[in-house]
Amino acid sequence: MSLTIDRDRMIAEIEALAAISAADPPVVTRIVFTDSDLKARAWTKARCVEAGLSVREDAVGNTFARWDGLDPSAPVVGTGSHIDAIPNAGKYDGVVGVLGGLEAIRALQRSGFHPKHSIELLIFTAEEPTRFGVGCLGSRLLSGTLPADAARRLTDKNGAALNEVRHEAGFGGELEQVKLSTDYYEAFVELHIEQGPLLEREQIPLGIVTNIAAPASLGVLIEGSGGHAGGVLMPDRIDALCAASELILAIENAARTSGAIDTVATVGICEVFPGAVNSIPAQVRLSIDIRDTDLARRDTVMRSIETTSHSIAAKRRALIQNTLLNADAPADCAPAIIEALSQSCRMHGLNFMPMVSRAYHDSLFMSRIAPVAMLFIPCRNGYSHRPDEYAAPEDIVRGTLVLAETLAALSR
Numbered sequence: 001m002s003l004t005i006d007r008d009r010m011i012a013e014i015e016a017l018a019a020i021s022a023a024d025p026p027v028v029t030r031i032v033f034t035d036s037d038l039k040a041r042a043w044t045k046a047r048c049v050e051a052g053l054s055v056r057e058d059a060v061g062n063t064f065a066r067w068d069g070l071d072p073s074a075p076v077v078g079t080g081s082h083i084d085a086i087p088n089a090g091k092y093d094g095v096v097g098v099l100g101g102l103e104a105i106r107a108l109q110r111s112g113f114h115p116k117h118s119i120e121l122l123i124f125t126a127e128e129p130t131r132f133g134v135g136c137l138g139s140r141l142l143s144g145t146l147p148a149d150a151a152r153r154l155t156d157k158n159g160a161a162l163n164e165v166r167h168e169a170g171f172g173g174e175l176e177q178v179k180l181s182t183d184y185y186e187a188f189v190e191l192h193i194e195q196g197p198l199l200e201r202e203q204i205p206l207g208i209v210t211n212i213a214a215p216a217s218l219g220v221l222i223e224g225s226g227g228h229a230g231g232v233l234m235p236d237r238i239d240a241l242c243a244a245s246e247l248i249l250a251i252e253n254a255a256r257t258s259g260a261i262d263t264v265a266t267v268g269i270c271e272v273f274p275g276a277v278n279s280i281p282a283q284v285r286l287s288i289d290i291r292d293t294d295l296a297r298r299d300t301v302m303r304s305i306e307t308t309s310h311s312i313a314a315k316r317r318a319l320i321q322n323t324l325l326n327a328d329a330p331a332d333c334a335p336a337i338i339e340a341l342s343q344s345c346r347m348h349g350l351n352f353m354p355m356v357s358r359a360y361h362d363s364l365f366m367s368r369i370a371p372v373a374m375l376f377i378p379c380r381n382g383y384s385h386r387p388d389e390y391a392a393p394e395d396i397v398r399g400t401l402v403l404a405e406t407l408a409a410l411s412r
Contacts, residue, residue, distance in 0.1 A: 003107045003404050005397045010103050014396075017043060017083065017099065018091035026387045030085040032126040032137070033061070033169040040083050044098065044123060051106050053121065059173035060151075060166060061125040062138040067105050069118040069411060075186035077115070077411040078370070079104065079403060080122035082138075082362065086130050090389025092379065096396055097191040098123055104191075104404035115411035117186050124362045131156045131165075134326075135215075139362035141178040143369045145328070148175035185370035187337050187410045190363045191403045192374060193391050197382030199353060205398055206352040207376035208341045210333050211293045212364045213262060213356060216302055217325040218288040220247070220309070224318045226274065226282030241272055241281035243318040250308040251288060254301045262293045262356055263301060293330045293356055302327075331364050334371030337410065341375055344405035350398060359384075375399055375406075 020043060022036040023029040030036045041063065045055050048065035055065045066076070081097025101121045108115070125138030132154040140146035152175060154162040163175075194200075199207050224240030248267045255265035269287035288305070292298035306322060313320040338354075345352045355376065357363075363372045377399040380390040 001111050001113055001408065003111050003401060005103060005107055005400050005404070007393055007397050010099060010396060010400065011393050013047065013099050014091055014095060017095055021085075023088070026091070028085045028089045028091050028387070029087045030083065031087070032084045032128070032131050033165050037084055038169060041123070044083060047102060048121065051102060051109070053105070057171065058178045059171055059175050060138055060141055060178050061169065061171045062142060062178065063123040065102070065121040065123075067109070067115070067119045069115040071116050072118060074117045075183055076120045077117045077186050077407055078120045078122050078188040079190065079407060080120075080124065081190055081192060082124045082127035084126055084128050084130075086128045086385055088387060089385050090383075090387055092193050092389050092391045093195070093384050094127060094192070096193055096377065096391060096399070100191045100396060100400040100403060103400050104407055107400070107404045108408055113408055115408070117411040119407055119411050122188075127362055132162060135360070136362050136365050139365035141175060142180050143365045144179045145365050145368055148178070151175050180369055182369045185366070187334065188363065188366045188370045188372045189337060189341070189403060189406055189410070190361060190372070190374045191399050192361060192376055193379040193384060193389070194376040194382065195359045195379060195384035198355065199376060199378035200380065200382065202353065204351050204353045205378065205395060206345055206350055206402060207355040208338055208345070208352050209357045209374035209376060210338060210354050211356045212331045212333070212360060212367070212374065213291045213293045213358050214295075214298075214328040214330040214360055214364060216290045216298060216327040218290070218302070218305070219323040219325055220286040220288060221321045221323070222247070222284040222286070222318055224282055224316070225280070227280045229278040229280060232280055237280060238317050239280055240284045240318060243312055243316045243320065244270065244284040244286060246312050246316075247309060247320070248286070250312070251305055254304045254308070255290070258292070258297055258301055260292070260294065260297060262358070263297060264292070264358065265290045265301060291358060291360070295329050299327075328360070328364065331367035331372065333367075333373040337371055337373035337406070340406045340409045341373060341402060343409070344402045347405070348401065350402065375403060
């Protein structure tokens with residue numbers, strides 16, 4: 001079997017999809033179920049139909065494009081990613097996995113390969129949490145990680161419920177029907193840009209993911225006592241922002257001292273009320289993201305944050321309330337898929353790095369119902385989620401070639 005990747009077509013398709021955006025180039029913004037998202041879906045589905053794939057969509061908009069195998073009853077070999085994009089994003093996040101997956105299938109078709117297992121390209125709905133505040137919405141529902149009743153309670157910032165929005169976008173049916181059985185997939189492989197600097201720094205063309213870190217998210221409300229910045233003396237103050245500052249540094253320290261490089265903690269949102277230069281902060285809201293590849297170690301960090309919160313609250317006479325928003329378990333990638341990816345790299349003389357995915361992806365939730373693995377390609381400076389996100393054509397082609405070889409090996 002001789003495989004060729006159509007480089008020019010792939011790059012042209014990436015550029016064409018990037019042009020479908022709610023913002024002017026080079027910015028890509030595609031929020032789930034908005035006009036730009038629906039137009040991007042239609043464009044991508046048209047490319048799948050051109051490739052002779054049969055396309056179906058489920059009740060939340062997850063899109064399945066299938067190349068039928070010789071045994072249609074056998075479990076499916078899947079690949080894919082997402083095409084929604086946060087505001088002010090770039091053109092490669094998720095898209096490389098979708099269009100790379102499509103080109104991998106086309107390359108196998110051109111080679112004359114005939115899979116035993118059907119090969120399916122899956123375009124996930126709402127990998128980004130922008131609209132409904134939950135990342136990987138489609139794969140959470142596919143895996144049953146997010147129950148349908150909980151999904152129905154999701155609303156966007158305007159108060160529109162998920163059910164209302166998806167129906168307006170043309171996706172009917174019951175959310176209970178989205179969940180897939182644990183025997184649906186033989187394997188699932190996701191191609192993605194690294195979203196970090198390691199591959200570029202080490203000048204290694206490919207990364208084979210062995211573990212996917214998982215997040216826990218906390219919302220923190222800190223209540224102090226407001227007042228005039230000139231009228232309240234320092235001994236009498238209960239400054240919510242000062243309490244928040246101590247907590248933020250404690251969160252950083254808890255991650256730094258966990259004993260492992262894979263522990264990370266981030267305070268990404270800090271909202272101060274009333275937010276006036278001459279007013280003592282009366283209330284602060286924080287959003288905390290804690291990730292690790294080791295569940296017990298991550299939970300130890302979370303307990304440390306809870307203990308520290310109590311200590312700071314007592315010392316500063318403030319009220320600190322922590323609310324757990326989600327706590328997902330990390331995933332180990334399947335050894336058989338890792339080996340298939342490794343064999344393809346070795347066959348083509350390509351150096352690769354076993355690595356951890358510190359960003360989480362739809363594959364994290366697919367691992368609940370299927371053997372999974374991920375293949376990373378470098379991105380310039382490790383940049384992602386910004387307009388200057390960039391992956392070189394030769395890296396995209398290499399990743400797509402290894403993906404195609406792996407899909408062939410898994411579907412025989």
